[in-house]
Amino acid sequence: xxxxxxxxxxxxxxxxAAVFWGASNRMVCCSGIDGETNEFNTTSHPKLxxxxxxxxLEIQTAQSEPALYLHAFxxxxxxxxxxxxxxxxxxxxxxxxxxxxGLVNPHSETLTIFCPRGCSVSAIDRIASHDE
Numbered sequence: 001x002x003x004x005x006x007x008x009x010x011x012x013x014x015x016x017a018a019v020f021w022g023a024s025n026r027m028v029c030c031s032g033i034d035g036e037t038n039e040f041n042t043t044s045h046p047k048l049x050x051x052x053x054x055x056x057l058e059i060q061t062a063q064s065e066p067a068l069y070l071h072a073f074x075x076x077x078x079x080x081x082x083x084x085x086x087x088x089x090x091x092x093x094x095x096x097x098x099x100x101x102g103l104v105n106p107h108s109e110t111l112t113i114f115c116p117r118g119c120s121v122s123a124i125d126r127i128a129s130h131d132e
Contacts, residue, residue: 015095015114018059018121020070022078022108028055029104035121042074045123055123058085062118067093070111070121078108 018033028040042055059068066085073079080099084092096114103110 014117016117016119018113018115018119019104020057020072020080020111020113021104022072022074023105025074028057028072028078030057030121033059033115033119033121036123040072040123042072056125057121058124059113059115059119059121060085061116067115067119068095068113069124070113076107078105080109080111082111082113 016032018030020028020030023029023039026041026043028042030038030040040055040057045055054074055072057070057072058066059070061067069083069085071081071083073081082092082097084090093115095116098112100110100112102108
């Protein structure tokens, strides 16, 4: 399947490894990337608390341009999906992405995104209904 497979081009020397994993039944954790926090609590974060056991995080470039959405899902185990953050393109950035199971937490996928230095991560509002 996708685990232990490289999804995009090889990591370059100017990239950093942003690592994401789930912890307990309410935390999405990250390391290696700047952001508002390194633990996103899905029960107390103001942009995540009303959405249940899901979260959407956005990785922005050093120029504050949206680059990638990271969607986290909890169903007894944590898993992740990625999608383009820019409405102007249907392609992911050409960053190396690896997926492994249980590397940091045995009940979570570990997602590593090799993004350019200066990128940051933050929680964003999710689309709440089809009317928006």
